[in-house]
Amino acid sequence: MAKYSSKINKIRTFALSLVFIGFIVMYGGIFFKSHPIVMTIFMLLGLLFIVASTVVYFWIGMLSTKTVQVICPNCNKPTKILGRVDICMHCDESLTLDKSLEGKEFDQNYNRKQTHQKQ
Numbered sequence: 001m002a003k004y005s006s007k008i009n010k011i012r013t014f015a016l017s018l019v020f021i022g023f024i025v026m027y028g029g030i031f032f033k034s035h036p037i038v039m040t041i042f043m044l045l046g047l048l049f050i051v052a053s054t055v056v057y058f059w060i061g062m063l064s065t066k067t068v069q070v071i072c073p074n075c076n077k078p079t080k081i082l083g084r085v086d087i088c089m090h091c092d093e094s095l096t097l098d099k100s101l102e103g104k105e106f107d108q109n110y111n112r113k114q115t116h117q118k119q
């Protein structure tokens with residue numbers, strides 16, 4: 001998973017993994033059947049993760065209203081930009097809304113953890 005994905009996609013992946021963690025934690029509670037209190041804690045924790053993911057999904061919805069839809073100059077498909085710089089959802093082309101950043105190489109400061117390589 002070295003491929004860079006747009007911010008919205010990343011958050012969506014995060015929300016999905018929260019759901020999975022929630023189910024795993026709840027499943028773990030089954031092993032403590034003989035300890036109802038421990039089981040309840042596990043169930044509540046699992047529920048908490050699932051609630052958190054719902055919040056994240058809601059947040060994605062909020063963010064989606066703030067994104068700007070543009071036509072990618074590289075692949076000519078409509079894509080969404082979140083923030084000053086983002087990546088095209090279809091072809092990983094770096095896109096910017098900031099005129100001062102236009103034409104510059106993709107700013108690594110925004111994505112220090114990721115290595116963005118042009119294929």
Ligand SMILES: [Zn+2]
Nearest residue numbers: 072075088091
């Ligand atoms: Zn594109």
